[in-house]
Amino acid sequence: MTIYNTQEMTTNEHPRFSVVLAVSDNSQELEQHLPAFLEQDYEPGYEVVVVDESSTDDTDDVLTRFKNQFAHLYTTFLPKPRLNITRQRLALTIGVKAAKYEWIIFANINNYPPSSEWLKELAGFAEDTNTMMMLGYVQPKNGEIRLQLFSNIEQAQTIIKKAERKRSNGHKGHWLRYMRGKYDFLAVRASEAHLALRFYEQDIRGIQLLSLRFKTMFHNIFH
Numbered sequence: 001m002t003i004y005n006t007q008e009m010t011t012n013e014h015p016r017f018s019v020v021l022a023v024s025d026n027s028q029e030l031e032q033h034l035p036a037f038l039e040q041d042y043e044p045g046y047e048v049v050v051v052d053e054s055s056t057d058d059t060d061d062v063l064t065r066f067k068n069q070f071a072h073l074y075t076t077f078l079p080k081p082r083l084n085i086t087r088q089r090l091a092l093t094i095g096v097k098a099a100k101y102e103w104i105i106f107a108n109i110n111n112y113p114p115s116s117e118w119l120k121e122l123a124g125f126a127e128d129t130n131t132m133m134m135l136g137y138v139q140p141k142n143g144e145i146r147l148q149l150f151s152n153i154e155q156a157q158t159i160i161k162k163a164e165r166k167r168s169n170g171h172k173g174h175w176l177r178y179m180r181g182k183y184d185f186l187a188v189r190a191s192e193a194h195l196a197l198r199f200y201e202q203d204i205r206g207i208q209l210l211s212l213r214f215k216t217m218f219h220n221i222f223h
Contacts, residue, residue: 014044015126017119018099018190019107022078022091024053026109030062033112038070042119047072049098051091054080074098088164089200096193104193111184114143121145122187132192135159135183146178148223153188153195158219160186160199162212181216 019037023030030050037048052059052075063075076098078091092106103126113119125131125147133156135148150156159181177183188196204212 014042014123015103016044016101017042017046017103017105017122017126017187018095018101019046019048019105020051020092020095020099021048021107021109022051022053022088022095023055023059023109024087025055025057025059027055027058027062029109030059030066033109034062034066036112036116037107038066038073039116040113040119041116042123044123045072046119047074047099047101049095050075051078051095051098052076053078053087053091087201089197092197092200093194096190096197099190099193102190103187104190105185105187106196107185111138114138114145118145122147125149126187132189133196134187135181136185136187137178137182138184148183148220153192156196157199158212158215159183160196161202161204162209162216164200164202165204165209165212166201179217179220180213181220 021037034048034050040046048070050063050073052063054077063073067073067075076094078087078094096104105122122134122136122145125134128149130151131149133150133153135150135156137146137148138144139146148156148159163181163183186196
């Protein structure tokens with residue numbers, strides 16, 4: 001695993017990205033932040049796939065309006081289940097199945113791209129054949145992106161499990177965000193996306209959670 005600032009690498013080759021968002025009753029957030037995902041200055045092309053988790057607000061109307069404006073926006077729907085299952089992982093799995101490009105970015109509607117150059121900044125790192133996954137941290141003050149690159153998905157499982165555990169709001173808060181592994185987005189090669197999702201929404205508590213916290217801090221301090 002290597003840490004980079006996005007300004008450090010460029011390439012003449014440009015991969016294509018599928019940005020996958022799972023939303024639930026987020027009509028206001030979509031109004032405010034979805035344009036940042038849809039208005040990327042990225043000539044090779046990309047798509048945004050939004051999975052609606054049975055929203056009861058105006059989410060469907062908002063998405064329909066944006067679809068009429070942006071041809072690269074695709075939407076799908078997760079029916080409300082009868083049983084209490086892992087909703088986020090299921091929604092993102094549906095998004096992966098709908099995605100068509102070689103890199104998939106799992107993002108949160110509230111952690112929107114800091115600029116229209118976001119995908120351009122990621123492209124050079126994504127083209128490296130040794131890179132399987134990137135965890136991205138956006139500096140809240142200046143919008144600079146810090147990346148952790150992994151050549152093996154298993155190497156990132158401690159951070160993912162902690163950030164995406166079932167009983168956690170892993171992406172909220174800014175204090176020592178990088179040290180605590182509170183990344184803003186996860187980019188993974190499409191062939192590895194389902195493996196990455198195995199680490200989502202696990203019911204981790206007690207000693208196991210404490211162990212994940214220490215391992216994440218140790219990893220992010222010394223790597």
